[in-house]
Amino acid sequence: MSENTNPKVGLFVTCLVDLFRPNVGFSAVELLEAAGCDVDVPRAQTCCGQPAYNSGDKADTKEIAKQVLDAFADYDFVVAPSGSCAAMIKKHYPEVFEDEPEMLAKFKALSDKTYELISFLTDVMFITQTPGEFKGSVTYHDSCSGLRELGVKEQPRKLLKNTGVEIREMNDSEVCCGFGGTFCVKYSDISNAMVSKKTQNIDDTGADMLVAGDMGCLMNMAGKLKRQGSKTEVRHVAEVLAGKLDTKPISGN
């Protein structure tokens, strides 16, 4: 038997996918395996630590970061179906350890091998075609962290187009949906004003489906769309690309 040279990918599931939308995790696994990766899911993962980090709790952030570092030590790549969680590991962990040179070096190495799922597929694995097929129309929301911290913009659109979908761009697709982690609960009125503008822009496209790359944003927008009685389906981009559409959309039909 020849030696296995497939890249060894540790899937960082993300807490929201783990808890609310396992289908996204399985879609990610399928996409990665189809791209020729060996995928494993380290057991000792919970969350990337953003709730602590964004609440100013540095000590807990550090502990959680170290937990992630250890859990993913043996993989060639760490891949997350979320721009926000990937950016946390890639961009923010090194910031947190700025003053600890030894740890910083380790976190820089972790940073170098960590990717958001879709940009990993296109920019590292050079994938252009994915298993999924979908003939409807979709509108794509650019989640903030993925877009501005990781440069995820064209990659999901290219892959989506190759599944056969029609992309209907919404106005202000790059504007925040108002999720912002604990922000949406702490400042729920502002968040509501923001997501209401977003759902208006989504509705204006008349697209069958809203897709994005982050569960937080998706749950926020889906929750609002459904409260408003909208028929637009909401799904994670990985589900569409993997063609795993038998699970009900986020927040139902």
Next chain:
Amino acid sequence: MSDIRHSVLADIRGALSKKAPDEERAKAVAERLGGRPTGIIPKRGQLKQNERVELFAEMAQKVHSSVTRVSDYDEIPGCIGNYLREHNLPAELIMGADRRLSKADWSLEKNLTIKKGPSDGNDLVGVSHAKAGIAETGTLLMASGSENPTTINFLADHHVVVIAAKDIKGDMESAWGSLNKKDGNVVMPRAVNFITGPSRSGDIEQKLLLGAHGPRALKIIIVG
């Protein structure tokens, strides 16, 4: 008062000295102020003289200035006379003691009354001569003084600015070079006004309105 000065500077120094020794910092500052390094100069204005004048005119018009080119200073009185007639303005204007403007043959516009000196706010039309122009942005550089009083730049309803084509530079950095120098240092007039179009405001519902507090119209005459 000097106590406050001392305490502000001491607080700043206290924070900064930790990062680099004061002598090192003093050296860096002396070098910067002495060397005055030029930064990034946009390519846009780096053109041959004639193209530069054309770009200047284009950029000035983009910001709602009107531009006319004449070949000689003696064409200026007629050009201004036409402007006044076109805009139904009385045959009156104010200007400073600028030599190039004074030398023009104003007898060609017989009905024109010319006031000399600063404006008291009652002048509909003011005429100035620019020290330099900036092609990159269509900007005029006006230097204060008795030749071109600052009040004319802001109080006249219609500001007519004459500029020599050869004084149109590509960029702001080159325009600074038009000012007088002493021992290699720029001698700053009391006021240097860079003017890019007529006065405007967007303070009501973001709507662009011309003629806020300064001139409602800016007319540029390029000579040469």
Next chain:
Amino acid sequence: MELTSHNLKSNVKDALGNEQLQKALSNVPKGFIDKRAKAAAALDEFEELRDKGREIKDHTLANLDLYLEAYEQKVIENGGHVHWAKTADDARRIALEICQKHNAKTVTKGKSMITEEVELNEHLLENGIEPVETDLGEYIIQLRNEKPSHIIAPAIHLNQGQIEEDFRRVHTHLEEDRDMSEPETLLAEAREVLRKRYFEADVGFTGANFLVAETGSSVIVTNEGNGDLTQTLGKVHVVMASIEKVVPTLADCSQILRILARSATGQDMSVYTTFSTGPKREKDPDGPKEYHVILLDNGRSDMLGTEFEEMLRCIRCGACINHCPVYHSIGGHAYGSIYPGPMGSVLTPSLAGVEKAGTLPNASTFCGRCESVCPMRIPLPKMMRHWREKEFEQHLQPKAARYGLAIWAYFAKRPKLYRALVSFAMPALSVLGGTRKRISSLPLASGWTKHRELPAPEGRTFMQAWDQREALKQEAN
């Protein structure tokens, strides 16, 4: 500085329910965002100039004491006076003394955030001197006795109709049948009224966008020309500026000017960029007889050498505010500080203390749009996070949030315990979602369900399902 930042939540409620405000706010993105994008795209060197701007300011801040001394020396050489103020009180006192020395009855003012910061108008009024704001937006809010709601567009929270009402209320000379329904007519009226005031004024106050150490010049950047009339026609010109406004040379200033107007209003250059160097000279036909500069610290030197130092690069262009979706929703007044939006959420706690203004850096989703447009590349979200760290260290956050976070962190750090908990909780929560797959109201989650449905979990967690998949694989092997 008067603050109502601690009332953010109730301010937000008022703002969201205010139809006039919401209508006015819809002008913000329309007016600013496309223009900035076009202006930036039209200049090939724009991104490089942003780096250059950062470098210039970083160098200046690292040598701020020396540049201030060099600047002061040049101002004095040019016949001007320099006054140092540690606090807002100092600045007000010095300003009043200058006015009183000249028996000033009225003073005109160019638009200046720093005089707003030290509440100069209130102080002058208390001492019998009438301040007249001459920038159209500032004039309007002075009529209304309001604070600016934006650092470069102070009256952006208002609509034409509201402004018309204010003019009719205060300008009692206006005939009732005079048509004031267009912005043009309002501007013409303000222009006429203010023209007289410039000539009557004894002292003209301006702020400064820059102070140039090389020449001792103060620089103002405006579109209306009111700042220039203020500083040219007053007998005395007083510049009030905070210490971080200094730049080394004319060349450095020219670099930053290229990114200032483009970032602010999308203009290549603002209409008037004026360098003022000292008072009227012997042969000058116009200009002020005296020229004073009040250099204000008011908390800036405390920011040097800290994680907030980079905020001192700010050139007050307002791009972060113009691009902020939170600002678009609530406007400037809700922040309860004259510095709203992302820049204000970093600066206000620096000036007023995190215990008073700590809510501001929390009211952000960290969407990062502010940082992406900041001409000086100030990492605004990072600094807001630093303020949250200070709050956390000092236990300033609400108890519920602190305990909630502590419980969450306890589990997040213990994967096995976490796993046991969520393996039980998520399937249970899923049941609540029923066939609709969503939950409309849930105790303890009302912050979410007040405005939106909570998507129901699928059922088992990913990890549970994954374990099963792996177990099946094992069996198959």
